[in-house]
Amino acid sequence: MATTLTKFSPERRNWLRSISGIPGTQIVIPIVVVLLLILALVGPLIAPESQVYRSDILSALAPPSSQHWLGTDEQGRDVFWRIIAGAQASLLSAVAIVTGFSIVGILVATIATLGGKWVDEVVMRVVDAALAFPPIIFALGVAAALGPSLNSAIIAMILTGWPVTARVLRGVMRETMSQAYVENARVLGVSRTRLMLRHVLPNSMDVLLVKWAGDIGNTILILGGLSFVGVGAQPPSAEWGAMVTSAKGIIATAPWAAFAPGVAIAITAVAFGLLGDILQVRFNPALRKR
Amino acid sequence: MSFNIRHFRPTTRAAILTVPLVASMLTACTAGGAGGGGGNASGGSNAIVVAFKHEFNTMDPLRADYAQTNMVDNIVYEPLIKFDAQNKMVGALATEFKVAPDAKSIAFTLRDGVTFHDGTTMTAKDVKFSLDRYVRLGQGIASQLQGYDSTTVVDDKHVVINLKAPNAFFINGLANVYVMEADLVTKNAGKDDGQGWLQSHEAGTGPFVGTGTSTADGTAVTRYDKYWGFDDKRPTQMTFRRIDESATERDELKAGNVDIALGISAIDAAAIKGQPGVDVAFLKTSGLTQVFFNTSTGATADPKIRQGLKLAFDYAGGYAKIENGNGSIASGVISDSFTCRPDGSAPSAQDTAQAKQLLAGLGNQTLELRYQSVDSVQTQLATLFQSNLKDLGVNVNLVPIAFPDYLKTLSSPSTIPSMMLLNDYIMSPDPGAALDKLYNSKSIGITNKGAYTNPKVDSLLAQARTQPDEAKRCDLYKQVESDVAADSVTANMYQVSFPVGYRKDLKGITFDWAATPMSFFNVRVG
Numbered sequence: 001m002a003t004t005l006t007k008f009s010p011e012r013r014n015w016l017r018s019i020s021g022i023p024g025t026q027i028v029i030p031i032v033v034v035l036l037l038i039l040a041l042v043g044p045l046i047a048p049e050s051q052v053y054r055s056d057i058l059s060a061l062a063p064p065s066s067q068h069w070l071g072t073d074e075q076g077r078d079v080f081w082r083i084i085a086g087a088q089a090s091l092l093s094a095v096a097i098v099t100g101f102s103i104v105g106i107l108v109a110t111i112a113t114l115g116g117k118w119v120d121e122v123v124m125r126v127v128d129a130a131l132a133f134p135p136i137i138f139a140l141g142v143a144a145a146l147g148p149s150l151n152s153a154i155i156a157m158i159l160t161g162w163p164v165t166a167r168v169l170r171g172v173m174r175e176t177m178s179q180a181y182v183e184n185a186r187v188l189g190v191s192r193t194r195l196m197l198r199h200v201l202p203n204s205m206d207v208l209l210v211k212w213a214g215d216i217g218n219t220i221l222i223l224g225g226l227s228f229v230g231v232g233a234q235p236p237s238a239e240w241g242a243m244v245t246s247a248k249g250i251i252a253t254a255p256w257a258a259f260a261p262g263v264a265i266a267i268t269a270v271a272f273g274l275l276g277d278i279l280q281v282r283f284n285p286a287l288r289k290r
Numbered sequence: 291m292s293f294n295i296r297h298f299r300p301t302t303r304a305a306i307l308t309v310p311l312v313a314s315m316l317t318a319c320t321a322g323g324a325g326g327g328g329g330n331a332s333g334g335s336n337a338i339v340v341a342f343k344h345e346f347n348t349m350d351p352l353r354a355d356y357a358q359t360n361m362v363d364n365i366v367y368e369p370l371i372k373f374d375a376q377n378k379m380v381g382a383l384a385t386e387f388k389v390a391p392d393a394k395s396i397a398f399t400l401r402d403g404v405t406f407h408d409g410t411t412m413t414a415k416d417v418k419f420s421l422d423r424y425v426r427l428g429q430g431i432a433s434q435l436q437g438y439d440s441t442t443v444v445d446d447k448h449v450v451i452n453l454k455a456p457n458a459f460f461i462n463g464l465a466n467v468y469v470m471e472a473d474l475v476t477k478n479a480g481k482d483d484g485q486g487w488l489q490s491h492e493a494g495t496g497p498f499v500g501t502g503t504s505t506a507d508g509t510a511v512t513r514y515d516k517y518w519g520f521d522d523k524r525p526t527q528m529t530f531r532r533i534d535e536s537a538t539e540r541d542e543l544k545a546g547n548v549d550i551a552l553g554i555s556a557i558d559a560a561a562i563k564g565q566p567g568v569d570v571a572f573l574k575t576s577g578l579t580q581v582f583f584n585t586s587t588g589a590t591a592d593p594k595i596r597q598g599l600k601l602a603f604d605y606a607g608g609y610a611k612i613e614n615g616n617g618s619i620a621s622g623v624i625s626d627s628f629t630c631r632p633d634g635s636a637p638s639a640q641d642t643a644q645a646k647q648l649l650a651g652l653g654n655q656t657l658e659l660r661y662q663s664v665d666s667v668q669t670q671l672a673t674l675f676q677s678n679l680k681d682l683g684v685n686v687n688l689v690p691i692a693f694p695d696y697l698k699t700l701s702s703p704s705t706i707p708s709m710m711l712l713n714d715y716i717m718s719p720d721p722g723a724a725l726d727k728l729y730n731s732k733s734i735g736i737t738n739k740g741a742y743t744n745p746k747v748d749s750l751l752a753q754a755r756t757q758p759d760e761a762k763r764c765d766l767y768k769q770v771e772s773d774v775a776a777d778s779v780t781a782n783m784y785q786v787s788f789p790v791g792y793r794k795d796l797k798g799i800t801f802d803w804a805a806t807p808m809s810f811f812n813v814r815v816g
Contacts, residue, residue, distance in 0.1 A: 055677035057607035075673055076611075148663075148690055230663050235673040235688050249536055249666045253557055 029278055032271045039084065040091035047085035051078040053236045061254040071256040073247060075236075079260050086238030086261070091268060093154055093239070094219040098212055100158040105165025106201070106208070112166070113173040113200070114192055124170070127163045135160040135222060136229070143231035150239060153223060153232040161215070168211060172204040179203075206283035214276030217269035224265050240265045335549075336815050337527035338796070341539045343553030344664065345506045346532060350488035351468035352423070353430040357715075357806050360466065361552075362509055362530060364805045367468030367494035370398055370417065371461065373803040377629075377719035379461070383412065383469055383495065393456035393756055400447045404518050406471040407492070407499045414449035417441060419472035421451065427483055433727065433737055434463035434717075456756040458763060459723040465803065466717050470494060497524055497811065507532040523797075523814040534664070543568055543791045550799070551791035552807070555666060556614035559789035570791050571799045572616050573807040576627045577715035577786035579620070579671065581659070585779055586703035586734075586741035589655050596778035598648030599657075599709070601641040602678045603781055612670045617787030623774050624721050625785055627801075630764040632772045638782050646682045656685040660707040663690035671783065672711050703734060703741035710739065713786050715806050722763060725770050726751050729779065740779045747773050 044052075056076035064071040070079035112123040139156035146152040176182060182199050190198075224241030226232035228248075233239035235246065240261040247257035346358045351367050354360040370384040381387065386399040404412040418441035424432045437457040442450040453460055471493035478487035490509075492500035497519065498511035508530040514520075533539045533553065540558040542548040544565055554562070559570045583590040583599065590596050605619050618626070619637040626635075657679075661672040676686045691699075691707070699705040716724040727737040730751050734741050747770050754766040774780075788807035792799050798812035805811075 053677065054681070055604075055674045057604060057611045057674055060611040074612075074670055075677065230690070234663075234690065235669060236676060246666075246669070249555055250557055252537065252561060 026278060029271055029274045032267070033275050036087065036091055036268055036271060037095075039087040040095075041088070043084045043087040047081040051081040052085040052238055053077070061250065061257070063254070064256055070260040071254065073243070073257045074250055074254070077236075079243075079257055082238040082243060083240065083261055083264050086240050086243060087264075089150060089233060089237060089239040090220060090223065090241070090265070091216075093150060094216050094223055097154055097157045097161065097219050097223070098215045100154075101161030102165050102208060102212055102215075104158065104162035105169055108162065108166035109169035109173055110196060110201070112170045113177065114196055120170075124167070127166050127170075130160075130163040131167070133160050136225065139226050139231055140229075148231045148234060150227075150233040150237065153226045156226075157219065157222065161219070165208070165211065165215075169204060169208060172207045173200050176200045176203050206279075210276050210280045210283060212276075213272055213279055217272035217276070220265055220269050220272070336525055337529070338525045338549040338793070338813070338815070339529045339531055339547065340550045340810070341531050341533040341542060341548040341553060342508070343532070343534050346504065346508050346530065347506070348485075348489040349492055349500060349504050349509065350485055351420075351431065351470060351494075352427055352485065352488070354466050354468060355430045355433065360805050361810070362500075362511065363468055363492075363494075364466075364496070365498045365528070365810045366492045366496045366500050366511060367470065368404075368496050369467055370464050370469065372465045373719050375800075375802075377803075379465075383417075387461065389458070389461060389758065391758075393458055393758055394453050396451045396453075396461055397444075398449050398451070400449065401518065402447070404495050405516060406474070406495050407514055408471070408474065409516070410471055410473065412469065412471070412495050413446040414443040415446075416472045417449045417469055418443050419475070420469045421467065423470075423475070423483060424467065427485070431467055434467055434723070435460075436463075436727075458755055458757055459720070459726055462718040462720040463723050468494065497521075498528065521814070523816065525813060525815055528810060528813075536666070540791065543793075549793040549796060550813075552788075554789050554791050556616050556789055559791060560614065562791045567794055568791060569794050570789055573788045573790055573799070573801045574617065574627065575715065575786045575788050575801055575807045576625050576717070576719075576803065577713045577806065578623075578625050579668075579711070579713050579783040579786055580623075581675070581781040581783070582710045582712070582714075582739040583779060583781070584703065584706045584708045584741055585777070586706070586743070588708045589652055589657060590708045592651065593778055594648050595652060598645045598652075598682075599679070599684075600638070600778050600781040601645035602649065602682055602684070603638075603675050603783065604640050604678050605638045605783060606640070608671055608674050609784060612667060612674065613784055613787075616789065617785045620782035620784055623771050623780055623782060624716060624724070627785075628716075628719065628721050630721055630767040630771075632768045632775075640678070642678075642682065649679075649682055649684055652684055654685075656687060657708055658687050658689055659709040659711060660689050660691045660696065661711040662693060662696075664692075665713075668711055668713075675711070700737065700739060701735055706739070706741050714739075715786075718803060720760075720763075721767055722751075722754050725767060725774075726755070729770065729774050742774070742777070742779050744773060744777060 054077065059072050059076035060074050062068055062072040068078050068080065073079055108123060108127065112120045115123065135157055138160045139153055142156035143152045177200055182195065185195055185199055223232060224244065227239055227241030228245045230245065233242040243261035244258050251258045342358060342361060344358055347353060347356060348359055349362055351363045354363050368382045370382060371379055371387060372382045374380050381401065383401055383404060384398040385401050388397045400412065400414060406412060421435065421438060421441050425435055425438050437453050437455060437460055439452040439454045442452060444450060474493040475484040475488065478484055480486055490504035491502050497514055497517040499514045501510045501512060503510055510527065510529045512527045513524055533542065536553060536555040536558045539548060539551040539554050540562055543551045543562060562568055562570050583596045585591060609615065609619050621637045622631050622635040624631065659672055659675060661668045663669050672688050676688055679686050696710060699707060727733050728739060729742050729747050730738065731743040731748050750766050750770045754763045757763040757766060790799055790808060795816055797814040799808060800812060801807060802809035802812060
């Protein structure tokens with residue numbers, strides 16, 4: 001296994017360089033991410049509500065034109081403006097989900113790291129049990145209990161996302177705890193809580209940040225998937241996954257209605273995924289040296 | 291010339307490797323779609339494959355009120371009577387039937403030479419057993435037997451159904467009440483009166499025999515060659531295969547893997563039209579797309595609010611763009627497939643000015659519209675209604691609900707949704723039983739979908755129940771329909787027209803009262 005890793009590492013290095021090693025390309029990714037975040041914040045404010053939510057049924061399924069750049073959907077609503085307005089529901093929901101399960105993951109990892117051997121054992125077995133829940137199946141259960149909505153999807157994904165973060169972070173924290181400067185601080189009589197808050201947690205955050213960025217992309221895809229199976233955002237929401245869902249029946253006759261939000265999901269997922277890779281290179285001296 | 295992928299940059303290599311990977315995944319998906327259901331259809335074959343939507347719960351005729359169950363049961367089982375193409379009541383297992391002058395009993399003479407699929411002769415004992423079982427279990431098709439008292443077996447070929455009170459509606463409801471073999475069901479009754487066994491087995495007399503292979507995704511039946519009305523033009527086998535996606539049904543029909551597609555959308559139906567070897571029929575059914583208002587509790591208890599809501603919907607726009615111009619805009623509380631309709635019924639129309647005036651009384655209340663999200667047309671109609679009301683300053687939340695869950699809400703007026711969008715079908719050409727179930731206050735908590743109470747309507751229905759003269763009964767129905775329409779119990783949207791894609795050499799793709807939208811009893815090959 002070790003041989004295999006050594007063999008493929010140079011290729012990974014080349015790949016990272018080809019994608020993000022060139023300064024110009026590397027800069028594009030954070031710019032796209034920032035633009036997407038800005039869009040998520042201001043999108044609903046700049047998109048005319050009448051174009052986003054109001055049915056103009058007699059204009060339904062109009063192809064792209066100067067009046068409707070990306071065409072209209074089956075209710076006659078402008079696809080372009082719906083994508084702009086829907087960025088908030090799609091992106092900020094993903095940010096909220098990842099932030100939510102990251103916070104839970106940090107708390108659990110901290111308890112496991114600080115609590116001693118037995119607490120660590122118990123907490124990690126709970127994490128193992130929680131890891132067994134597939135997010136989509138769990139979301140279907142939550143939707144059955146709370147009713148299908150974007151909030152149900154967010155709750156379900158927070159409840160299923162934290163164990164991975166907890167497990168990864170707990171490993172990193174334990175490694176950080178064994179560092180010489182932490183040992184020195186401990187010898188100097190620094191309390192465990194202070195040790196955790198001032199030394200261990202800040203020095204483990206780089207891993208979390210890399211994971212956070214990567215998780216945004218995955219979460220957008222899963223959120224879109226949940227909307228696609230009908231347990232996420234409901235009409236007339238402009239959430240991108242819900243837009244793809246409502247257009248799936250007309251994909252042969254009006255492909256723009258599904259294609260445009262699909263591309264928006266793909267761009268966002270790729271941008272955040274690549275941002276995670278860039279951050280990984282930035283925070284990991286070993287990768288940077290290569 | 292040799293091709294070595296290692297000569298390329300890693301990113302190019304990844305792209306080159308991705309192409310066959312994606313292609314193989316797509317091929318796998320396509321292959322799975324084509325063969326997944328075990329379809330064996332091909333042009334001219336006598337064994338046909340039928341694609342349908344939604345779960346196939348059971349074959350038990352107790353649940354023949356579910357369209358999927360009835361789709362199969364109406365060719366595996368038979369009722370005592372049925373309706374012909376001219377809406378005339380004719381015998382099925384019965385050759386003669388006579389309603390007593392006091393309308394309190396109905397005498398039937400049973401057909402000679404009818405055998406169940408295991409060869410046992412059908413007798414009056416089987417009729418009694420079947421009716422008693424439905425009433426005993428009290429679910430599903432038992433709602434067709436309201437007022438049933440008992441069955442008297444006169445002899446093997448003669449049976450009398452006794453009613454608790456005079457009821458002229460009763461006999462119409464028997465068209466979907468199937469007769470099963472008493473001994474076979476009793477033998478396999480278990481602890482649930484045969485419900486478990488009948489889920490995948492059958493005990494009928496119909497032209498097709500169940501193969502005992504039912505799952506939630508469908509079933510298969512083979513032709514019964516000892517059927518009393520045997521016709522060798524009937525398919526030798528029918529495989530019912532669940533396909534929920536309209537586009538998949540369309541492609542499977544075009545590929546020849548499916549012979550009849552029941553679940554295609556109007557848009558996909560238009561795409562099939564003109565394709566070689568296949569055709570599309572838009573079957574005008576007895577159903578209406580309607581919004582039922584809760585007339586008992588909440589904001590919709592006010593008739594003015596209901597009228598305002600009714601006038602807010604863009605019927606013409608929805609008809610042109612969502613219904614794709616198929617069917618028609620509804621013009622009353624029952625479908626125009628019926629003859630007993632008030633004279634001069636006009637199609638529903640939007641009047642935003644009057645609607646706004648009437649809805650002013652709502653204030654800031656947010657309403658809830660329930661709909662079945664599995665039906666894309668209903669989702670579109672609900673979204674349009676929501677937008678129309680938003681234009682008038684009324685906020686509506688759309689909340690999906692599964693049909694079985696909706697049926698549970700009918701148990702109490704307080705749980706009935708304030709607005710429920712659905713396709714409502716009436717199963718017999720005489721609308722009396724349906725009007726009685728939907729609008730009689732005695733049906734509140736059971737089948738009255740709006741918890742509607744109107745003493746005048748109750749009185750008219752009571753008169754109709756004891757009126758043996760069909761024409762006079764029809765006049766009473768018209769008055770009921772007018773009163774219900776005036777009270778805005780429902781927003782009547784569209785006459786349901788059902789697109790059915792089919793192999794061109796198949797005959798009998800027509801509307802039939804026996805099943806929605808069509809009965810496979812009529813299907814012939816060639």
